[in-house]
Amino acid sequence: MNAILQVENLTKQYADFKLDHVSFSVPKGTIMGLIGENGAGKSTTINAILDLIHKDDGTVTFWGQELSSTKQIKEDVGVVFDGINFYETLTPAKVGKIAGAAYKQWDGHLFQDYLKRFQLPADKEIKSLSKGMKMKLCIAVALSHNPKLLILDEATSGLDPVMRDDILDVFLEFVQDENHSILMSSHITTDLEKVADYITFIHQGKVLFCKTKDELRYNYGIIRCGAALFDQLDKAEILAYRKDDYQWNVLVADKEKARRKYKNAVVDDATIDDILLLYVKGEQAK
Numbered sequence: 001m002n003a004i005l006q007v008e009n010l011t012k013q014y015a016d017f018k019l020d021h022v023s024f025s026v027p028k029g030t031i032m033g034l035i036g037e038n039g040a041g042k043s044t045t046i047n048a049i050l051d052l053i054h055k056d057d058g059t060v061t062f063w064g065q066e067l068s069s070t071k072q073i074k075e076d077v078g079v080v081f082d083g084i085n086f087y088e089t090l091t092p093a094k095v096g097k098i099a100g101a102a103y104k105q106w107d108g109h110l111f112q113d114y115l116k117r118f119q120l121p122a123d124k125e126i127k128s129l130s131k132g133m134k135m136k137l138c139i140a141v142a143l144s145h146n147p148k149l150l151i152l153d154e155a156t157s158g159l160d161p162v163m164r165d166d167i168l169d170v171f172l173e174f175v176q177d178e179n180h181s182i183l184m185s186s187h188i189t190t191d192l193e194k195v196a197d198y199i200t201f202i203h204q205g206k207v208l209f210c211k212t213k214d215e216l217r218y219n220y221g222i223i224r225c226g227a228a229l230f231d232q233l234d235k236a237e238i239l240a241y242r243k244d245d246y247q248w249n250v251l252v253a254d255k256e257k258a259r260r261k262y263k264n265a266v267v268d269d270a271t272i273d274d275i276l277l278l279y280v281k282g283e284q285a286k
């Protein structure tokens, strides 16, 4: 069994939104980035995976098994959400004691190491910690019960660039163990460009694609052209397109082919943000 987490046809209907047959898997030793516009369904996906909300259909398997025991998930899956809050009068040291009693696999020394590494004061009340410090505390707790899978929903959004970089290094260290994996949603796509192996793009409740980051980075490109050339483009090769004031921006899956074929066009590399913007704000060709 190569996948730590497998999600198949996950479906959840709300009054005004449907998470629609979402499928993807997170292989061992890898980081899967979950991207999508606000309201795309990322948190709904994560909540359904963790059984925090009832799913209408689909299966979620951890290590090849549908887990009926939430206790087992609690031990083996470290979870960090944007906005998780501990009681304000606790201190990080007290949080460590409580977590030590709650998790069988708790490693108090590891927790102390993370407090030092993340520059968190052990004896300061949580109400006096900044948002970023609280987030770091959540990450320290999630890592210190020795999970095999980390699920992070916007877990780095409150951190400054220097601390984000440090935390991303911690995530990369975590997946050095090939039995570990991470599923992380983030709007900071440059973070995912740095650490993710795969990207799953959810758009309006559906998976638009699930691809390796390298495929996106090395193969996807944007043709910048005028109306005349746009009319000549092979429409079957266009993934999405958008016209701004002066030019057409056309997303293609094979930029080298486009460079060979349309010699007069500028074909730029595409960042994950570019891809997301063109799919969300542009027209989809197929």
Ligand SMILES: Nc1ncnc2c1ncn2[C@@H]1O[C@H](COP(=O)(O)OP(=O)(O)OP(=O)(O)O)[C@@H](O)[C@H]1O
Binding pocket: 014, 015, 016, 017, 036, 037, 038, 039, 040, 041, 042, 043, 044, 045
């Ligand atoms: N409990 C609920 N009842 C009804 N609708 C809900 C509920 N929770 C979420 N939704 C709707 O589901 C949709 C998807 O929300 P979700 O939080 O999954 O998006 P997201 O991709 O995580 O967005 P963001 O990037 O803004 O966090 C939204 O339209 C939201 O209003």
